[in-house]
Amino acid sequence: MDKIIVKGGNTLNGEVKISSAKNSVLPIIAASILSGNKCIIDNAPMLEDVFVISDVLRSVSADIDIDKTSNKIIIDTSDICDYEPCSELVKKLRASFLIMGPMISRFGKFIISLPGGCNIGTRPIDLHLKGFNALGAEVSVGYGYVEAKAKKLIGNKIYLDFPSVGATENIMMAAVMAEGETIIENAAEEPEIEDLAKFLNSMGANVIGGGTDTVRVLGVKNLKGAVHKPIYDRIEAGTFMVAAAITKSKIKVCGVNEEHLKPIIAKLTEMGVVIEVEGESLTVDGTGILKPIDIKTMPYPGFPTDMQAQMMGLLSSVKGTSVITETIFENRFMHASEMKRMGANIKIDGRSAVIEGIDRLTGCEVKSTDLRAGAALILCGLAAAGTTEVTDVYHIDRGYVNIEKKLQGLGANIYRECY
Numbered sequence: 001m002d003k004i005i006v007k008g009g010n011t012l013n014g015e016v017k018i019s020s021a022k023n024s025v026l027p028i029i030a031a032s033i034l035s036g037n038k039c040i041i042d043n044a045p046m047l048e049d050v051f052v053i054s055d056v057l058r059s060v061s062a063d064i065d066i067d068k069t070s071n072k073i074i075i076d077t078s079d080i081c082d083y084e085p086c087s088e089l090v091k092k093l094r095a096s097f098l099i100m101g102p103m104i105s106r107f108g109k110f111i112i113s114l115p116g117g118c119n120i121g122t123r124p125i126d127l128h129l130k131g132f133n134a135l136g137a138e139v140s141v142g143y144g145y146v147e148a149k150a151k152k153l154i155g156n157k158i159y160l161d162f163p164s165v166g167a168t169e170n171i172m173m174a175a176v177m178a179e180g181e182t183i184i185e186n187a188a189e190e191p192e193i194e195d196l197a198k199f200l201n202s203m204g205a206n207v208i209g210g211g212t213d214t215v216r217v218l219g220v221k222n223l224k225g226a227v228h229k230p231i232y233d234r235i236e237a238g239t240f241m242v243a244a245a246i247t248k249s250k251i252k253v254c255g256v257n258e259e260h261l262k263p264i265i266a267k268l269t270e271m272g273v274v275i276e277v278e279g280e281s282l283t284v285d286g287t288g289i290l291k292p293i294d295i296k297t298m299p300y301p302g303f304p305t306d307m308q309a310q311m312m313g314l315l316s317s318v319k320g321t322s323v324i325t326e327t328i329f330e331n332r333f334m335h336a337s338e339m340k341r342m343g344a345n346i347k348i349d350g351r352s353a354v355i356e357g358i359d360r361l362t363g364c365e366v367k368s369t370d371l372r373a374g375a376a377l378i379l380c381g382l383a384a385a386g387t388t389e390v391t392d393v394y395h396i397d398r399g400y401v402n403i404e405k406k407l408q409g410l411g412a413n414i415y416r417e418c419y
């Protein structure tokens with residue numbers, strides 16, 4: 001398994017280019033099932049999760065061509081003739097579940113193996129299934145699988161108990177070819193949902209309000225192919241913004257949508273980081289004295305849970321007491337014990353972490369426990385005294401394109417050891 005080695009202490013400078021959003025591309029690849037035609041994704045991020053979901057679609061006979069040089073993905077779903085994706089692949093990637101909505105919509109059936117728990121929590125899919133049920137699908141769970149069948153889907157009003165990103169996306173996709181109107185209330189408002197709605201509409205769907213708390217889907221008979229360029233990855237951008245702050249550096253982050261970054265900009269600004277927006281770029285100046293802050297993760301437009309670990313790393317070396325409360329996932333503090341190995345002073349009490357900032361973390365071998373935790377440990381390593389070795393980097397490769405190369409481009413002393 002590869003390791004990332006970071007020799008801490010370098011100041012960063014220059015600019016970094018942000019890739020397209022993983023969390024946009026995964027549902028968009030799943031949504032291409034709906035079209036039964038050729039879809040093209042431009043400027044796609046070449047990530048492990050993207051390769052796995054592509055393999056999931058291939059396992060039901062979709063034809064997918066990934067051009068790693070031009071970052072283009074060409075998907076032809078006209079020949080899908082199987083409704084049970086390979087369970088080994090499904091187990092590798094939770095987001096495989098995003099094919100449920102498109103499959104029930106286009107074929108009226110699917111069988112998929114149930115997800116297990118994952119490192120950050122149990123992550124049930126009850127809201128997805130309730131939504132399919134409300135549209136008229138017969139859903140059964142048993143023997144480790146979910147099976148759904150529907151002669152015809154009929155639009156309905158669906159209130160989500162919690163604004164789940166995946167459930168909103170899955171129900172939206174299921175409703176696209178249902179008869180009549182579907183209204184999803186208390187929908188998740190993440191920008192990636194708006195992006196998915198744009199892609200669906202460019203295939204000929206009629207989705208109104210994607211990215212707001214009420215999504216209306218007017219069923220259409222069929223869809224065509226589409227070409228789409230996904231939005232920038234706000235979490236990758238946020239991770240590099242924290243890289244500037246933790247190394248007390250000034251860098252330019254290119255490829256951002258300021259609107260999507262508001263909660264991250266607000267919190268870093270509160271700490272004393274100076275951020276200037278210029279079109280689709282940000283200058284992030286972390287050279288000043290930073291203050292401790294409190295953060296509570298919330299559904300968008302609240303502070304993203306996917307930035308919680310990176311902020312914990314940063315706050316670990318900011319003098320004073322900070323409190324982070326994680327409200328989205330019940331077990332998303334695994335990185336705290338790795339950061340403690342680097343000298344961080346963090347106490348976990350239920351869903352809150354109390355962080356007493358210290359002068360400087362110290363490098364050692366640490367393990368990525370999940371995708372964002374791994375990125376956060378790299379950030380800690382950039383600032384720490386000595387050498388940090390981050391293991392289990394496959395988690396990081398799921399969601400960051402060439403993270404070590406991008407950081408090298410900013411002047412970090414970081415490299416990968418391949419095994």
Ligand code: UD1
Nearest residue numbers: 023095123124125126127128163164165166167306328329
């Ligand atoms: C998506 C993102 C992930 C991000 C998360 C929250 C993708 C591919 N992944 O994950 O990076 O961390 O949003 O912003 O876009 N829940 C239920 N029942 C359900 C569904 C969800 O109880 O049927 C709960 C989950 O256990 C969790 C919370 O709702 O506690 C949020 O989950 P959700 O918004 O669904 O996250 P994902 O779509 O899995």
